[in-house]
Amino acid sequence: MNAKVSISERAGASFPVRRMNFNFDAVPEYWMNGNAGLTHFMTALSALFPAGEKFFIDSVRAVRYHPMLKDNADLQKEISAFIGQEAMHTHEHVGFNASAQKFGHDVDTLDCYTDTVIQTTRKFMAKLAKPIGITQKMVDLTATTALEHFTATIASQLLTNSHIQELMTDDTMKTMWLWHAIEENEHKAVAYDVFEGVFGKGLKAYALRTSSLVISMLTLFFVQNYFLWRLLKQDKQLNLENLRMIYRYAYSPSKGIITGMGKEMLFYFKPNFHPNDFDTTTLLNTWKAKLGF
Template identity: 65%
Template sequence: MNATVTSPTVNTQVASNNSIKANAIKASFPVRRMDFEFNQVPEYWMNGSAGLTHFMTALSALFPDGEKFFVDSTRAVRNDPKLADPYMQKEISAFIGQEAMHSKEHVGFNQSANFYGHDVKGLEKKTNTVIQTFRKGFLKVAKPFGITQEMIDLTATTALEHFTATIASQLLRNEEIQIKMTDETMYRLWMWHAVEENEHKAVVYDVFETLYGRGPKAYVLRNTALVVAMAALFCTQSYFVYSLLKNDNKLNAKELGSIFKYGYSLKHGIITGMIPELVDYFRPGFHPNDHDTNALLARWKEKLGFNTH
């Protein structure tokens, strides 16, 4: 009886070749380290408007703990055998890297807002409280149906990533909002962040579908997560805006009017502009890449000097 014997040297060479091939695979987007300096950012950097500045600051207060939650939720599942594909792993790593940089830069800006006496640090803590309350409360309701904490966290991340990619694309398209960002540092911060949210908008969704598929259970879970996440996000961000305005003695018709005009009006509103794309999430067979932002990103990467990738 003849047997084929493979030498240890051959096995080592095969393993080495596989490793080289895996290392040659790159993610479809890079991790950029920006290192913004916020020392010279004025208090009301949105064209002198307290209302618009606080609206954006309220969003920024959500990001450090929110994006940490995204990273933790994705890391918790990345070693699942279903996600072993090297390209998928590279995409996950790049997603985590980008989100970590976003969190870092928004922490820096939030600290600069604290310098002016706005308690953004306190709002960041409230963000974490909201996240933990909802994720644990959701588990109590969903656990009898075989839903785990990992599933809840990843599904919430999938829904919130759709929100961030959608508001980001609106920022990149809404010239009236861009014009109001009269401070160059903050303009570049938000446009950089918006570009990267669209670069990685499909990563967590692809992770979710790879793990849980497109069946009825996955469909109901992701749609429920979007409804709950949007309600929590709207209430939390609105409360943050109210708190910042009230503590700044700027809670008046003028500032609220500017927020309504550029946030919620039909003609100018960045939030109302998001509605069609947000609602499309409920469509069976939806995928983030159904909304093609490649040309939009190409224009902005050239404008911001991101031409190396």
């Protein structure tokens, strides 16, 4: 594994914070099986993470001492570990994005675009929700809860879809994405538990979280695909062959990473949904052993 790892147990949380230090210097330009289209698909996804995960941290941190949460010692430990893991994800994706930038792929601009989209959308949604008593903090938390479900679900695909794993032919990048996937599943319930602690389980909470998922997924779909189109076009790789590869990788019925997420994503609409309904304990233990965690 091309990374130094140290682990902090974060004072009793149910999952640790692993301090990674990946070296991206030897990562090739097209690290996904030598294919530009697949590599740019993952780079377009990675471009969402630095600003996105900072948003997650800020959203949870802003409400962690809410009257309904402040005396919950166990949840406070989980929140601290959640913040630690997300901060490390941001750090490593910044490192990878910089390695893509050195090949002339303008990920820095995409990172700025991500922040602009987040800030514009959150402020617009807060204006819409203000008449029904929803604050900016609550809008941010609800969006974070929805997006955390997305990240946990795509992480499950990375850990279970052998076709995707085989295409990750660079060891550094494969390890980085699998480490990230493990941790997204380890902390997948934290933002949801914070949301439920503040809002409860009533009809208003259900309407908020499900509508937020729809809005978040539509926004994410258009932004990530715009990023992908921009990277392909700038690299002069916008052609039918690359588009066919991307389709098979992301959207084919049998092996696609996005289509494979469908069932788990839809479970979010169950009235009694909880992220831990999908038990990934055995899966995570298997991968932690493989990666030496």
